[in-house]
Amino acid sequence: MNWIAIRMLTGDRQKFLGLVFGIAFSTLLICQQMTILVNLVQRGANAVYNEYTADVWVMDNVTRTPEVNYAMPATALDAVRSVPGVEWAVPHLRSAASVRSSEGNLEGVAIVGVDDTTLIGLPHTMLIGDADSLAKPDAVIIDDVGAGKMFGEGVNPVGERLELNDRRAIIRGVVDATPTFTSQVFLYTRYSRALTYVPGTRNRMSFVLARAAPGVTPDELAARINEQTEWKARTRDEFAQDGIDFVIENTGIPYNFGITVMLGFIVGVAIVGLTFNLFIRDNIKQFGALKAIGVTNRKIAGMVATQAALVGSVGYAFGILGSVLFIYWFEQAGPNFKGFYSPWQIPIICVIPVIIILGLSGWLGLRSVMNTEPAEVFR
Amino acid sequence: MIGTLTADSAIHVRDVSRDFQAGQETIRVLHDINLDIRSGQLTYLVGESGSGKTTLISIIAGILWPTEGEIHVFEQNIYDLTDTQLVGFRLANIGFIFQQYNLIPTIDAAANAAVPLLARGMKLKEAREQAREMLDRLNIADQADKLPSQLSGGQQQRVAIARALVHEPRLVVCDEPTAALDARSGRRVMDLLREVAVAEGRSVIIVTHDNRIFDLADRILVLEDGRITHDGTTMPQEG
Numbered sequence: 001m002n003w004i005a006i007r008m009l010t011g012d013r014q015k016f017l018g019l020v021f022g023i024a025f026s027t028l029l030i031c032q033q034m035t036i037l038v039n040l041v042q043r044g045a046n047a048v049y050n051e052y053t054a055d056v057w058v059m060d061n062v063t064r065t066p067e068v069n070y071a072m073p074a075t076a077l078d079a080v081r082s083v084p085g086v087e088w089a090v091p092h093l094r095s096a097a098s099v100r101s102s103e104g105n106l107e108g109v110a111i112v113g114v115d116d117t118t119l120i121g122l123p124h125t126m127l128i129g130d131a132d133s134l135a136k137p138d139a140v141i142i143d144d145v146g147a148g149k150m151f152g153e154g155v156n157p158v159g160e161r162l163e164l165n166d167r168r169a170i171i172r173g174v175v176d177a178t179p180t181f182t183s184q185v186f187l188y189t190r191y192s193r194a195l196t197y198v199p200g201t202r203n204r205m206s207f208v209l210a211r212a213a214p215g216v217t218p219d220e221l222a223a224r225i226n227e228q229t230e231w232k233a234r235t236r237d238e239f240a241q242d243g244i245d246f247v248i249e250n251t252g253i254p255y256n257f258g259i260t261v262m263l264g265f266i267v268g269v270a271i272v273g274l275t276f277n278l279f280i281r282d283n284i285k286q287f288g289a290l291k292a293i294g295v296t297n298r299k300i301a302g303m304v305a306t307q308a309a310l311v312g313s314v315g316y317a318f319g320i321l322g323s324v325l326f327i328y329w330f331e332q333a334g335p336n337f338k339g340f341y342s343p344w345q346i347p348i349i350c351v352i353p354v355i356i357i358l359g360l361s362g363w364l365g366l367r368s369v370m371n372t373e374p375a376e377v378f379r
Numbered sequence: 380m381i382g383t384l385t386a387d388s389a390i391h392v393r394d395v396s397r398d399f400q401a402g403q404e405t406i407r408v409l410h411d412i413n414l415d416i417r418s419g420q421l422t423y424l425v426g427e428s429g430s431g432k433t434t435l436i437s438i439i440a441g442i443l444w445p446t447e448g449e450i451h452v453f454e455q456n457i458y459d460l461t462d463t464q465l466v467g468f469r470l471a472n473i474g475f476i477f478q479q480y481n482l483i484p485t486i487d488a489a490a491n492a493a494v495p496l497l498a499r500g501m502k503l504k505e506a507r508e509q510a511r512e513m514l515d516r517l518n519i520a521d522q523a524d525k526l527p528s529q530l531s532g533g534q535q536q537r538v539a540i541a542r543a544l545v546h547e548p549r550l551v552v553c554d555e556p557t558a559a560l561d562a563r564s565g566r567r568v569m570d571l572l573r574e575v576a577v578a579e580g581r582s583v584i585i586v587t588h589d590n591r592i593f594d595l596a597d598r599i600l601v602l603e604d605g606r607i608t609h610d611g612t613t614m615p616q617e618g
Contacts, residue, residue, distance in 0.1 A: 001495055011485020063594075121525060289481035292442050293542075294470025295498045296463060374442040377477055378433045379553045 005303035006310055008283060015282075018275040019311040020318065021056050023354060026268025027319020028118075029351045030261050032326050033134055037257035039340045043181040044241035044247035046339070048092075050123045050177045054209035055218035057239045058225055061232045065243045066094055067182060071203035072231065079229045080208045085216035086225075090115035091191050092207040095198040099187070100163040107150060109185040111164070113194025120209055122175065122188050129173025129233070134190050140169045143177040143333040146185030153335070161179065162187075164197040180341040206242035207244070265353050272311070273361040280304075284372055292374035300369055313373040316354050320347050383475060389550065389582045390416040390439060395432050395448030397605075407433050409605045412448070416584065418549070421577045421595065426602035431555065432586045435602065439584060440552045441469050453549055469546070471496055474543030474576075476553040480535045481526040482542075487533075488514060489523040492541035499546065513541040517571055533564035537571065541558045551576050553585040562591050569595045590614075 010016050047066035048057065058080050063069040092111030100106055114121030119131055127144050135143060142150070142157055151157045162169040171186065177186060189197065195204050208231070212221040218235040225233035234242060248254055270289040280287070287300060323342065330337040386465065392414040398405050408431045416422050426434040437443035438450060441457045450457050452473060460468055474495075482491045490503075492510035497503065514520045517537045519530075527535050536556060543551050556572070557565030569592050576583045577597075585596075593614050601609035609615045 003493070004483060004490065004497065005504055007486045007490070008483060282485075285479065285481050286483050289475070289477060290494065290498070291466075292440070292469070292475050293495055293498060294466050294468075294473075295494075296466050299498065375437040376483055377475075378437050378442075 001299050001303055002292070002306040005054065007308040008286070008303075009279070009307045009310060010281070012279060014274055015279045016311070019272055019279070020219075022268055022271030022275060023315025024322065025097075025271070025355065026264050026357060027316050027350055027354055028322040028326070029264030029267070030353055031261045031320060031323035031346055033264065033341050034329055034346050034349065035323060035327050036340075037108075037336075038331075038343055039255065039347065040181070040307055041244050041247050043179060044243035044245075045149075046178040046243075047180045048236060048240040048243060050180075051092075051121050051209065053120050053211065054236060055212045056210045056222050056225065056235055057092075058207070058208040058210060058229070058231050058233045058235050061230075062231065065246045066207075066239075068246065069094060069206045071201060071249045071260070072205050072208070074205055076205065076229070076231055077208050079231065080210055080225060080233075081136050083225050083228050085210040085213050085221050087213040088118075089118075089208050089210040090118060090120045091205045092121045093191055093194045093198070093204060095194075095207045096184075097164055097167070097198050097205075099185075101150065101160070101209040107185060109131060109146070109187050110182075111194050112188045113191035114188055115191045116192050117210075119190075121191075123177040125176040127174045128156060128177050131173070131175075133172035133189070136170075136172055138168045138170045138193075138265070139172040139189065139242075140193075141173040141175050141188040142171050142176050143188075145177070145179045145338055147171075147174050148231035148335045150169050150364075165199060165241055167196055167364065170346040179336070181243070182338065224251075262276045268353065268357040268365055269360055272357050273364060276361040276365045277368070278366055284368065285377060287369045288372045288374055288377040291369075291372065292377050297370060301366055304362050304366045304369065308358040312354055312358045316351065319354075320350070385392045389418045389453055390414070391449075391451040391582075392435075392439065393449045393451075395435075395438060395445045395450065397431075397438060397443070407446075407605060409438075409445070412605075412607060414607065416582050417582045419577060420582060420584050421441075421573055421597045422516065422582070422584045423585060423593070423596040424602060425588055425599055427588070430602040431605040432602045433534045434605075436552050436554065436584055436586050440473055440550075441465050455484050462473070463594075470546070471497060472549050474546070474548040474551040476536075476539050476543045476551065476556050478555040478558050480527070480539040480559075482535060482538055484527050487524050487526055488519070488538045488541075489528065491527065491538050492523075492545050494542055495546040500605070510541060510545050513545045516575055517541050531564075532559050533568065534565075536560060540568070540571060540575070549581055551581055551583045553583065553587075555587055555589070556585060557587065557589045557592055565589060565592055566595075 003248050004222055004352040060070040060072050077091050097111045098106055099109045122131055133139055142143055146158045157171045160171045212218050222235050327342050331340045392412050395412040397409040397610050398407050426432045439555055447496050487512045489507045492514055493506035496506035496509055511520055511523050519534055519537050522534055557568055599614055600607050
């Protein structure tokens with residue numbers, strides 16, 4: 001009977017395509033919006049993940065994210081270094097500043113001061129130039145997305161002169177960094193030079209980056225620093241999560257995307273529910289005849305379930321494919337979407353609304369079949 | 380009381396009444412029907428619209444509950460059965476031919492004819508093979524791979540007859556089988572029914588008001604206002 005169910009459905013090409021489109025559209029909308037949401041929210045963690053060597057970030061107690069930070073006195077560095085289990089600890093500065101380009105344009109940037117000696121704090125991969133060029137006078141290294149924003153895509157910014165806090169900065173290289181949530185231009189420079197680029201305040205050091213000694217886990221080290229100093233210590237993963245939580249708690253993004261996901265669900269229910277109901281109504285005589293002949297309600301429910309499963313699997317496959325292509329296209333389209341990817345969990349999560357849509361539509365359709373008296377085929 | 384009562388009947392209808400609810404009003408459409416139908420007989424239920432013939436055939440076929448009375452089909456009181464048992468009983472014992480054929484438009488003639496076998500759980504290939512044999516007996520084996528929309532009305536009715544007979548039921552019920560056919564096609568369909576269904580010892584009950592085929596009946600029952608007013612081998616004389 002399932003074969004008949006499938007042929008009943010696929011034989012009515014318009015309705016079959018309508019149903020597949022409904023599911024595919026819903027899946028695409030839900031999956032694509034959830035993927036963008038996850039990628040945007042995860043950008044709250046990117047500043048932490050761009051720095052790949054530190055196990056623990058130490059900060060003032062009120063600091064919430066790499067961007068929303070409160071400076072500590074320089075003595076905090078010694079306090080952290082004195083905690084047993086610290087292999088090394090270096091100062092790290094992150095601050096907003098305004099930069100004036102050689103054309104006189106003003107741009108808001110983020111200054112990142114990395115350790116003078118080890119350059120800890122600088123992202124790993126240089127795209128243009130050499131990390132050691134930070135030793136040159138007035139040297140800064142710009143992130144690749146920021147370089148595209150400031151100077152245009154494909155333009156080599158090395159050698160460009162900038163003015164920061166009345167001081168000269170010369171771009172000496174381009175580093176590969178994943179954009180953060182604020183999508184600011186990042187200028188990396190040595191810590192001592194960064195102090196001259198940001199407006200003067202009593203305390204300047206934003207973070208102390210620390211590495212756990214062999215045999216000490218990051219969690220243990222963070223706990224020790226929390227216990228033995230007055231500063232807050234977070235492991236790399238904890239601080240990355242703090243960044244994500246900050247975006248979720250302090251922006252309307254989850255709500256906006258949630259509304260779109262809900263719309264996708266409602267549109268799916270509307271299109272699929274109506275089309276499926278229309279399909280059932282068009283075939284109600286046939287279903288009635290089957291009931292009269294002696295097909296049990298259970299088998300008819302199985303037929304409707306088979307039809308729903310077919311529509312669901314084909315529509316879902318197209319929807320997921322569309323979503324993946326969309327995200328791929330996004331990622332290729334420009335630097336703003338650099339690092340966008342399709343998490344494997346989202347297609348799995350998307351199965352749930354698809355099942356609910358089909359379950360609702362199938363149930364509505366099945367209800368009218370079940371309510372059809374077989375005797376009605378004689379009327 | 381009109382109606383022949385015999386002990387060797389395939390179908391016994393005893394004191395059957397049926398009410399329908401129309402708003403607050405209860406309308407009785409069948410009044411104390413008593414009727415026996417033998418195997419191997421082509422029985423017509425004839426009457427005006429609203430006379431109760433469709434209600435009666437639906438009750439006999441086990442798809443509409445009577446308000447009162449008993450129906451024994453092949454010695455089984457069918458309304459003593461549970462819903463599931465009744466569905467199984469229909470599938471095993473009754474073939475249906477509908478006025479509008481009610482073929483599934485998106486599957487071919489062989490698959491349509493095979494529906495009762497598929498409902499019994501037979502494999503598709505085997506069911507189609509058996510359905511083809513039945514279509515062959517009805518002289519439309521060459522149309523087996525065509526969709527209903529590619530067949531004429533007469534051919535579609537033959538596919539419907541094949542579907543009604545493919546699982547070899549003991550009772551065949553037909554609702555206006557010739558209503559949508561011209562006189563010639565109608566007679567051919569009736570000839571086929573007599574040849575394939577009645578000749579094999581089945582009971583065939585046909586609801587009709589098509590006077591072009593009255594001469595083919597073994598027995599004609601006339602219903603008026605929910606009562607059998609005539610039981611004979613021919614239609615009653617006017618006046």
